[in-house]
Amino acid sequence: xxxTVKPIAILDDNYAWFLxxxxxxxxxxxxxxxxxxxxxxxxxxxxxxxxxxxxxxxGDHIDGIPELAAQTGAKxxxxxxxxxxxxxxxxxxxxxxxxxxxxxxxxVIDTPGHTRGHISWHFPxxxxxxxxxxxxxxxxxxxLEGTAEEMFHSLAxxxxxxxxxxxxxxxxxTLSNIRxxxxxxxxxxxxxxxxxxxxxxxxxxxxxxxxxxxxxxxINPFLxxxxxxxxxxxxxxxxxxx
Numbered sequence: 706x707x708x709t710v711k712p713i714a715i716l717d718d719n720y721a722w723f724l725x726x727x728x729x730x731x732x733x734x735x736x737x738x739x740x741x742x743x744x745x746x747x748x749x750x751x752x753x754x755x756x757x758x759x760x761x762x763x764g765d766h767i768d769g770i771p772e773l774a775a776q777t778g779a780k781x782x783x784x785x786x787x788x789x790x791x792x793x794x795x796x797x798x799x800x801x802x803x804x805x806x807x808x809x810x811x812x813v814i815d816t817p818g819h820t821r822g823h824i825s826w827h828f829p830x831x832x833x834x835x836x837x838x839x840x841x842x843x844x845x846x847x848x849l850e851g852t853a854e855e856m857f858h859s860l861a862x863x864x865x866x867x868x869x870x871x872x873x874x875x876x877x878x879t880l881s882n883i884r885x886x887x888x889x890x891x892x893x894x895x896x897x898x899x900x901x902x903x904x905x906x907x908x909x910x911x912x913x914x915x916x917x918x919x920x921x922x923x924i925n926p927f928l929x930x931x932x933x934x935x936x937x938x939x940x941x942x943x944x945x946x947x
């Protein structure tokens with residue numbers, strides 16, 4: 706089975722993600738914050754939109770969903786445990802549940818830390834994880850509602866996925882994250898190599914995403930944290946980094 710995954714650049718530095726199950730043609734958009742650019746993208750991809758998938762409740766991830774659902778008839782799915790802060794859900798899921806996008810099945814992973822109700826969607830047969838604002842290229846999300854302990858364990862869950870898994874996150878923060886990562890791990894050869902690649906991609910106006918779990922395990926200092934205290938120290942360092 707195969708899952709097509711394409712980033713949709715929106716707002717200042719956000720990405721929504723377009724998914725297509727190649728076996729059935731079933732499609733979805735993850736974290737649809739706006740209407741126009743996403744509707745145009747879907748039209749260019751054939752015009753079919755079956756699902757709108759949510760990782761967490763922030764407006765820059767959900768604000769376009771009600772209108773897109775009304776326009777296309779797409780169904781909406783997100784975390785049952787955070788439904789009060791989400792658009793109306795046609796399918797409420799919980800961590801551990803399975804979700805079918807055609808023949809591509811996702812496992813819902815509990816990934817609190819950035820927000821209390823944050824979930825990620827792992828498509829094992831599609832080698833992709835929709836991780837919102839939990840794991841970034843060379844970084845991780847801010848602790849806006851959750852604790853360092855929660856985020857540490859959330860990242861561990863994502864790091865345990867297969868190395869080839871594509872990391873589809875919500876923001877183009879890569880170059881900023883790399884600068885901090887190099888301040889922490891200045892001798893990390895894989896990180897230096899990734900910096901060269903990322904700068905080249907951005908110079909060409911291309912996304913640095915998706916990366917992979919294997920890449921993140923090599924370059925991301927937050928995945929190298931020894932324990933919760935070490936992670937908290939790293940996160941505080943990033944929060945104050947200029």
